Amino acid sequence: xxxxxxxxxxxxxxxxxxxxxxxxxxxxxxxxxxxxxxxxxxxxxxxxxxxxxxxxxxxxxxxxxxxxxxxxxxxxxxxxxxxxxxxxxxxxxxxxxxxxxxxxxxxxxxxxxxxxxxxxxxxxxxxxxxxxxxxxxxxxxxxxxxxxxxxxxxxxxxxxxxxxxxxxxxxxxxxxxxxxxxxxxxxxxxxxxxxxxxxxxxxxxxxxxxxxxxxxxxxxxxxxxxxxxxxxxxxxxxxxxxxxxxxxxxxxxxxxxxxxxxxxxxxxxxxxxxxxxxxxxxxxxxxxxxxxx
Numbered sequence: 001x002x003x004x005x006x007x008x009x010x011x012x013x014x015x016x017x018x019x020x021x022x023x024x025x026x027x028x029x030x031x032x033x034x035x036x037x038x039x040x041x042x043x044x045x046x047x048x049x050x051x052x053x054x055x056x057x058x059x060x061x062x063x064x065x066x067x068x069x070x071x072x073x074x075x076x077x078x079x080x081x082x083x084x085x086x087x088x089x090x091x092x093x094x095x096x097x098x099x100x101x102x103x104x105x106x107x108x109x110x111x112x113x114x115x116x117x118x119x120x121x122x123x124x125x126x127x128x129x130x131x132x133x134x135x136x137x138x139x140x141x142x143x144x145x146x147x148x149x150x151x152x153x154x155x156x157x158x159x160x161x162x163x164x165x166x167x168x169x170x171x172x173x174x175x176x177x178x179x180x181x182x183x184x185x186x187x188x189x190x191x192x193x194x195x196x197x198x199x200x201x202x203x204x205x206x207x208x209x210x211x212x213x214x215x216x217x218x219x220x221x222x223x224x225x226x227x228x229x230x231x232x233x234x235x236x237x238x239x240x241x242x243x244x245x246x247x248x249x250x251x252x253x254x255x256x257x258x259x260x261x262x263x264x265x266x267x268x269x270x271x272x273x274x275x276x277x278x279x280x281x282x283x284x285x286x287x288x289x290x291x292x293x
Contacts, residue, residue, distance in 0.1 A: 002030055006023055008287040010284070012282035013263060013282075014262075018285075019225065019226050019261060019285070020261065021225075022078055023045055024051065026054065031050065037066055039066075044068050050064045051082060052064065057101060063100045065103075067220050073103035076228015076280055093115065107122055119283055122281075123277065123279050130156065132155060137188075141180065142180065143177070143178065149170070154241070155167050164195045165197065166233060178213060196216075197213070198212070199213075228282070235251075239270065267280060
């Protein structure tokens, strides 16, 4: 394997050493799929991405995404973090948008603001809405009481490419106490291969609208500090069920506080005809550059 440049970035982070860590490898075409998986396991972040070439194909850059355990068709923070690396390290910051050719679809990332306060936005594919789950069964899976779940809203599977079970909770205390019961999760996986996103309106910081935790044991990640794909599903859920009083969503979401990686995500959603348009945004911070040898 020839030497390959790589970058470490923190995504959905307001500063270094926060948000969700991502390793981005350039010229990934030099690696086989098996080698990519081994590199991703070696990095052992929730995801590692491989930019297959510095050259465009079909007006976008071919990118593959791996967790330590498997390849993913789409994931949120890897999309933003990889677009950041392409803009600033391949294109020298001379563009306002970057398109990634992912297994799921072409996803375009736009850049808003000056570099030091730059916010990256991605429009996700319209959400699909799946099964609705029993409150008592879900509470058991989360090691919570049924009364901890907000009964005004359903527990529902939503997908914008990667499915998540969206669980509304009443209090921040309940969010903090949640722990996945592995045996109960196995029962859930008989119905759906999904991550689990829990949320409430009580927050650590008053300027934020929601607190979120995400559990993705099925993808080899017990808890994720910042989840762009999951929060895209949440945005669709909030719009569909008029959580803020209408289909319009414009929210600041905090995540990762319980595992020492405070993160901030921006969510926008609205109904557009018979579909829901979703945008997820956040900042990216460069942490390190290096070389695979």
